[in-house]
Amino acid sequence: MTLADGAFFSRQVRAHSALNQHMNPYTSLSSKAFWRTGVADTAPDVFADLWTPKFSITPTTPILTVGSCFAQHLGRALRDAGYRWEIPETAPYGLPESAAATFHYGYFSFRIGNVYTPVVLETWLNWAAGQKTMDREIWEVDGAFYDPLRPQVEPGGFETADELFAARDETLAAMRRGIADSDIFVLTLGLTEAWQNSATGLTYATCPGTIAGSFDPELHVFRNFSFEKIRAQVRGIRTLLQSLNPDIKMILTVSPVPLTATAASDQHVLTATGYSKSVLRAVAGELCANHADVDYFPSYEIVALHPLKGALFESNLRSVRPAGVVHVMKHFFAALDGGRSAVPDQSSPDMQAAVEQELEALDIVCEDEQLEKLQEPPDEPNT
Amino acid sequence: MGDSHATLLRKHAAPDLLFEWSVTAPAKHFFGKFHEADEMGLRITPDHLTAQFPNLDENRLQAMQNARARLNDQLQTVLEAKVPVLSTLGGATYRFCRAHAAAHRSDPNQPSKLSKKMITVILQEFCQHYLDFYEALLERCGNVTFIVGPSRYPPQQKDLWLHYDGFMIDRLSQIGVTVVDIRPETCDADLRLRSTYEADDVLHANAAWYDVLCDNLSMHFPAFDRIAKRTVAKDEVPE
Numbered sequence: 001m002t003l004a005d006g007a008f009f010s011r012q013v014r015a016h017s018a019l020n021q022h023m024n025p026y027t028s029l030s031s032k033a034f035w036r037t038g039v040a041d042t043a044p045d046v047f048a049d050l051w052t053p054k055f056s057i058t059p060t061t062p063i064l065t066v067g068s069c070f071a072q073h074l075g076r077a078l079r080d081a082g083y084r085w086e087i088p089e090t091a092p093y094g095l096p097e098s099a100a101a102t103f104h105y106g107y108f109s110f111r112i113g114n115v116y117t118p119v120v121l122e123t124w125l126n127w128a129a130g131q132k133t134m135d136r137e138i139w140e141v142d143g144a145f146y147d148p149l150r151p152q153v154e155p156g157g158f159e160t161a162d163e164l165f166a167a168r169d170e171t172l173a174a175m176r177r178g179i180a181d182s183d184i185f186v187l188t189l190g191l192t193e194a195w196q197n198s199a200t201g202l203t204y205a206t207c208p209g210t211i212a213g214s215f216d217p218e219l220h221v222f223r224n225f226s227f228e229k230i231r232a233q234v235r236g237i238r239t240l241l242q243s244l245n246p247d248i249k250m251i252l253t254v255s256p257v258p259l260t261a262t263a264a265s266d267q268h269v270l271t272a273t274g275y276s277k278s279v280l281r282a283v284a285g286e287l288c289a290n291h292a293d294v295d296y297f298p299s300y301e302i303v304a305l306h307p308l309k310g311a312l313f314e315s316n317l318r319s320v321r322p323a324g325v326v327h328v329m330k331h332f333f334a335a336l337d338g339g340r341s342a343v344p345d346q347s348s349p350d351m352q353a354a355v356e357q358e359l360e361a362l363d364i365v366c367e368d369e370q371l372e373k374l375q376e377p378p379d380e381p382n383t
Numbered sequence: 384m385g386d387s388h389a390t391l392l393r394k395h396a397a398p399d400l401l402f403e404w405s406v407t408a409p410a411k412h413f414f415g416k417f418h419e420a421d422e423m424g425l426r427i428t429p430d431h432l433t434a435q436f437p438n439l440d441e442n443r444l445q446a447m448q449n450a451r452a453r454l455n456d457q458l459q460t461v462l463e464a465k466v467p468v469l470s471t472l473g474g475a476t477y478r479f480c481r482a483h484a485a486a487h488r489s490d491p492n493q494p495s496k497l498s499k500k501m502i503t504v505i506l507q508e509f510c511q512h513y514l515d516f517y518e519a520l521l522e523r524c525g526n527v528t529f530i531v532g533p534s535r536y537p538p539q540q541k542d543l544w545l546h547y548d549g550f551m552i553d554r555l556s557q558i559g560v561t562v563v564d565i566r567p568e569t570c571d572a573d574l575r576l577r578s579t580y581e582a583d584d585v586l587h588a589n590a591a592w593y594d595v596l597c598d599n600l601s602m603h604f605p606a607f608d609r610i611a612k613r614t615v616a617k618d619e620v621p622e
Contacts, residue, residue, distance in 0.1 A: 087492065088492050089492060089494070090490065090492040090493060090494075092483075092486075092493060092494050092497050092501060092505065093482065093483055093486030093487070093490075093493060093505075094482070094483065094486075094505040094508060094509055095501060095504060095505050095508070096504070096508050099504045099508075103501060103504075154498060154500065155500065156500070158498055158500075159498065159499050159500065163496075163498045163499065166496045166498075167494075167496070167498060169496075170494045170495065170496060174492065177491065177492075353489075
């Protein structure tokens, strides 16, 4: 081989190499696939194309929301943006708005309080769908009765056990009705840790002895669910939802809010948070990848990953600032097509009109008694 | 003072007992905030009518404004006279229950059973203006008696109805209003009005109920003896 031959060969190798560079799988990817263009050059603004919805969501699509505390914001944000956030369990007529909140109406689609671990929702759905017999355990403290699946919904507890179960029946009926009538079920996954009754297997919403109940080390056991368990729970939720509405679709999100505390043996709360969120995120990813009716919305990534340098957290590095919720929802709405004109509330005005109509009819009854009185001039002695 | 039940009492008592002062009108005139109380006095006011009845046309609004003006005139004469007040005002149980029933019918998402705590909060909201009015009235009259109305509830409204009456009785008693409650004499074990005391309509009581009421009132107000005597005389008429 001459020098000239060698130069020719070298040129050929470089050309081939350049061709390969142009043909590798990364060359055809959009800017969102690269950290620099997708994140570094964009932060702290809205990340373009962060989420591409799998299914259509329009202002008329009925949407349900349930989940951990971060999910409380989602429903309201949907409503405020003119989307159809469904609340199949509304506060009773006449209950002032501030009081409705203390009775835990209006935070989620149902009055079930914060659902941190998926198995708690699975339990509710099993009861709603009639798949399992309702567990009758209740927590009695100083004459007040608390629901182990939602101890915070009745301030100070229910006055009787019957009231507690009647309220539970209301919620289960609302779940059946709401799921049957809705298109999208948004579930925000919170954590993997929970406390269980070792005898019955009932998983509680909170550890007994925290919000309510009393802790019994012989009876109450700690669980930190594995990937497989959480996956089975979320799959169970999907199956139960579809048993009530075969067409319903799920959007999974993971709450960016870290654990307040961990009960995992010898664990630091930071690593425990890492475990919980990783498992939940992985389960959401797997279900999203394997089911056309399951989508994943990346609220966790927006808030909790480092591009925004924790700026969306409060100073306790745990609570999400209101601006953080707004930022998350900007990503949600940016991905949706279709107009976002405000949709009038479907229930309240009609209810108010019905009440007014009823009272008007009632006034006619009373008016019969009083008609002559109103026609009269004021009573003589009063003048 | 009060709604149609008060008017019926007045009619029933006549001619043996005539009320010199009265402040009566259909319950809707006392619906929502209907009064103001401050250093200038206690007044029945039309100020909140448009908020309470947003669908009123101009004529009906005017009629209600006139009615409240009349009621206020009557109230002022009562306050000047400084006489004891007998009142059914705030005994809006029927109205309250019907509103809830209508809300439930119109919205399937409304809960059908409420906890006691929840009902209490709802009642606190609904009844607060009545309680405020009674408090202001007591300050100025010193002697106020509340009459618990006839307990004519549909079976499905039992809890709500009894809660309402119980709430008003408790709260009014607490602030010093005398409560006259003839449910033990006129109701069954569920505190439901016995059919023998029902008027022909759906919410009022008949003359027999007012006889029992007047008999009870005579324990507080001797003037009612006249009605009691009349009732006895009627009962003693040989067949």
